[in-house]
Amino acid sequence: MDAFLINGPSIFASADAMSAKEPSIWGLGAYIAFVLVILLVLMSYAKKGLSVRVFKNPVTSLFEQLYLFIENMCVSSIGQHGRKYIPMMMVFWLMIFVGNIVALLFPFAPTADLSFNLGMALIAVCYVQYEGVRANGLLGHLKHFTGPKLSGAMVAISGLIFTIEIISELMKNVSLSLRLYGNIHGGHLAVEAMNQLGNKIYVPLGVLVLLLIKLLTCLVQALIFTMLTCVYLSLVTHHSEDHAEEGHTATAH
Amino acid sequence: MSNSQKSSGAPPALLYVAGLVLMVGGTYASLNLKIEAIEKLNEQGLPLDLGKTVAVIGVFLILFPAIKSFFLNPLTEAIETRNHQLEDTFSEAENLRAEMHKLRTDYEARLAETEAEARFQIQNQIKEAQNLRQQLMTEAAERADALVRQAQMEIEQEKTQAIATIRTHVVDLTLAAAEKVIGENMDTDKNRRLIAEFMDTVEVAS
Amino acid sequence: MGTGLGLGVGIAALGVGIGLGLIGNGALQGMARQPEAIGKLQTAMLIALAFVELVFLLTVFVAPFLIK
Numbered sequence: 001m002d003a004f005l006i007n008g009p010s011i012f013a014s015a016d017a018m019s020a021k022e023p024s025i026w027g028l029g030a031y032i033a034f035v036l037v038i039l040l041v042l043m044s045y046a047k048k049g050l051s052v053r054v055f056k057n058p059v060t061s062l063f064e065q066l067y068l069f070i071e072n073m074c075v076s077s078i079g080q081h082g083r084k085y086i087p088m089m090m091v092f093w094l095m096i097f098v099g100n101i102v103a104l105l106f107p108f109a110p111t112a113d114l115s116f117n118l119g120m121a122l123i124a125v126c127y128v129q130y131e132g133v134r135a136n137g138l139l140g141h142l143k144h145f146t147g148p149k150l151s152g153a154m155v156a157i158s159g160l161i162f163t164i165e166i167i168s169e170l171m172k173n174v175s176l177s178l179r180l181y182g183n184i185h186g187g188h189l190a191v192e193a194m195n196q197l198g199n200k201i202y203v204p205l206g207v208l209v210l211l212l213i214k215l216l217t218c219l220v221q222a223l224i225f226t227m228l229t230c231v232y233l234s235l236v237t238h239h240s241e242d243h244a245e246e247g248h249t250a251t252a253h
Numbered sequence: 254m255s256n257s258q259k260s261s262g263a264p265p266a267l268l269y270v271a272g273l274v275l276m277v278g279g280t281y282a283s284l285n286l287k288i289e290a291i292e293k294l295n296e297q298g299l300p301l302d303l304g305k306t307v308a309v310i311g312v313f314l315i316l317f318p319a320i321k322s323f324f325l326n327p328l329t330e331a332i333e334t335r336n337h338q339l340e341d342t343f344s345e346a347e348n349l350r351a352e353m354h355k356l357r358t359d360y361e362a363r364l365a366e367t368e369a370e371a372r373f374q375i376q377n378q379i380k381e382a383q384n385l386r387q388q389l390m391t392e393a394a395e396r397a398d399a400l401v402r403q404a405q406m407e408i409e410q411e412k413t414q415a416i417a418t419i420r421t422h423v424v425d426l427t428l429a430a431a432e433k434v435i436g437e438n439m440d441t442d443k444n445r446r447l448i449a450e451f452m453d454t455v456e457v458a459s
Numbered sequence: 460m461g462t463g464l465g466l467g468v469g470i471a472a473l474g475v476g477i478g479l480g481l482i483g484n485g486a487l488q489g490m491a492r493q494p495e496a497i498g499k500l501q502t503a504m505l506i507a508l509a510f511v512e513l514v515f516l517l518t519v520f521v522a523p524f525l526i527k
Contacts, residue, residue: 024283024284025279025280025283025284025302025304025305025308028305028308028309029280029308032309032312036316039320043320043323043324046324046328047324047327050327050328050331051331054335055331063324063328064328064332067328067329067332068332073502076498076499076502077502086325086329087317087320087321087325088317090320090325091313091316091317091320091321091325094320095313095316113300113305114299114300114301115300115301115302115303115304115305115306115309116305116306116309118301118306118309119305119306119307119308119309119310119312119313120309120313122306122310123310123313123314175510175513178513178516178517178520179509179512179513179516182512182515182516182519182520183512183516186516186519220505223505224505224506224508224509227502227505227506228506228509231506297523297524298520298523299520
């Protein structure tokens with residue numbers, strides 16, 4: 001215990017301790033399968049309640065609330081054409097949230113794995129780039145990176161801005177994945193540390209004190225991941241919004 | 254609406270295949286490949302494994318279309334049909350309300366019309382009655398006038414007749430009285446004339 | 460090594476704590492002044508919180524590289 005206090009949580013411990021904690025790909029696969037089974041059970045239970053006109057099934061109504069919430073988020077941050085991103089956001093939200101809940105109760109969880117989070121962040125950012133290219137064309141999308149229009153010798157500055165923008169796009173991956181990993185894994189470490197504090201009086205202090213905060217973190221992290229993806233999407237597809245809006249109203253009337 | 258619901262151009266089958274390939278490849282890479290830089294990261298406390306990342310991307314590529322077709326599409330459909338139903342119910346209620354409103358205005362208009370007609374008829378009747386009364390009154394007055402005039406005429410007639418009768422009677426009486434007073438030998442015609450003249454003067458005096 | 464890391468993380472936590480407090484302060488003031496804008500403010504606040512939090516996480520994960 002003294003060693004723990006001096007060396008701090010295991011994030012700063014030696015590599016052997018880390019590798020002992022981090023499961024192999026089979027362990028990660030098992031946890032992902034576990035999360036998927038939870039989701040599958042919930043969904044197939046909720047699917048039964050869909051046939052009723054008013055959703056009496058509590059799980060179904062929860063899913064409906066989630067759907068409305070995410071729809072609201074997409075529409076308010078992206079605009080009317082943000083409606084088509086709802087399924088993707090739903091999948092992200094559900095995976096992250098259920099993963100976080102698993103992280104609350106189990107020593108490991110998919111979202112507590114940096115590789116898993118990096119995979120999700122890569123999907124999100126690559127999809128954002130894909131949508132940007134689809135909305136503005138390849139050249140338009142690249143021009144989006146160069147910032148405001150400059151002339152003459154200022155082109156060099158455009159190049160600089162381009163480089164910085166590319167780096168910031170790459171950092172989006174890092175920020176999305178590292179935030180989730182840091183929060184969930186850090187939550188684990190904090191619980192462990194507090195448990196060790198309570199070891200002397202045989203009370204799992206960390207579990208008792210941090211459970212509610214961790215629950216809040218679960219919700220907020222799922223929210224932030226999807227919301228940031230929405231914001232990135234809105235930044236990229238913003239220019240085409242007017243056209244889409246016009247087209248939508250034109251078809252509506 | 255249904256067109257914009259499609260999230261990406263890639264068909265689900267392609268996503269499934271790509272996901273499977275990525276999963277298998279990622280697993281293989283995670284088990285067999287070791288990259289120097291990543292190993293260094295791992296030593297520093299960042300447990301990154303790109304093989305796992307690739308496998309996770311594969312899992313998600315499979316997951317998106319699967320969950321979408323398994324759950325999200327039915328959910329969206331159910332919510333939308335419910336919203337449509339609600340909208341239909343609302344519009345129906347709105348229609349019914351409009352219809353009711355129209356009926357009420359119709360009814361009120363008809364009521365006002367009937368009332369106006371009744372009032373008009375009552376006024377007509379009153380006017381007619383007044384006319385009739387006026388007519389009756391003038392007629393009655395005329396008739397009374399006529400009666401009074403006839404009566405006056407008759408009275409006048411009677412009066413003259415009575416005066417004439419009285420005159421002859423007075424003449425006869427006077428004559429009889431004079432006969433008795435003066436006697437037999439008297440020129441009756443001359444006397445009679447004298448008396449008549451006298452009577453005239455008397456009459457004038459009276 | 461442990462002491463230096465602890466100190467660095469402590470300083471990072473200090474700065475991030477101040478930053479989070481400022482964000483919360485601003486958001487609460489805005490919400491109190493304009494209760495009808497709570498939804499938008501919450502979104503913006505959460506995004507800002509996420510970015511400030513990231514600074515701390517970056518510190519935590521980058522610090523071991525710098526101390527050798």
